């Protein structure tokens with residue numbers, strides 16, 4: 498036990514001290530740093546995920562700091578990077594331009610006619626990617642694990658790029674209702690719907706992407722899934738059929754984990770879960786994983802001996818109550834704990 502935790506009682510109620518889960522650790526003391534990215538510039542359907550990090554911060558105070566699987570869960574040093582005013586401001590600025598583009602496209606204008614505005618949005622996204630890359634790189638150089646908290650699902654690109662300079666080879670466990678393999682969407686190169694396309698085409702250190710829970714994807718994405726050997730695919734329908742016919746979730750989890758290399762990054766889009774757990778997310782789709790299924794998969798991955806090198810949680814968008822953020826906070830805590838499981842056994 499270090500000095501900070503001498504005075505910290507994990508059984509007390511969470512105190513709003515600006516840190517996720519009300520934990521008492523400074524960033525310097527922390528093994529894990531939560532890096533919030535309030536950005537939803539390319540969200541096409543329901544904007545609002547830029548409010549996710551603050552809502553999860555508020556909801557995280559209710560999470561009990563105990564886990565049956567992880568010894569002294571409350572004593573894992575999780576630190577909080579404050580919300581960036583610059584990112585919030587830039588988000589507002591570029592969101593106004595992208596909304597104009599999205600509205601014009603809906604009225605029948607072509608992407609060519611909107612080229613100038615689209616390029617402005619792409620410039621904003623490149624700036625955000627660079628910002629995330631620099632931040633993540635700084636923390637990685639200090640030996641810390643980064644827990645990236647979106648925002649929409651475009652935000653991990655800069656972080657994954659920073660990881661690619663530290664790890665020569667790694668895989669991604671990608672839990673999501675969507676495949677995110679579109680070659681730009683609505684003209685936006687760094688769209689929330691393109692994150693895995695951009696990773697496959699720009700980050701060769703990623704040798705495998707294992708997709709889980711997908712149930713809404715287009716023909717073009719399907720062709721990429723069939724063609725590209727770096728992808729393994731566990732669609733929501735295949736998973737459900739297997740379970741309906743007497744298979745077990747454990748068998749599926751084993752296959753998922755076997756398909757991944759030693760080093761694993763987790764990219765968790767909350768809409769991979771059933772939409773009753775994330776009703777206000779940007780693009781909800783019926784079907785999806787239960788919370789218990791997701792938790793079991795994440796724990797099995799951590800317990801399998803594979804190394805979790807980092808993770809993100811994206812697309813949590815608060816509604817009029819705290820429910821979406823409540824689920825998000827609990828998922829964030831689970832991933833943070835499991836990423837340290839190897840050191841806690």
Ligand SMILES: [Mn+2]
Pocket residue numbers: 650673674675677689766
């Ligand atoms: Mn996604």
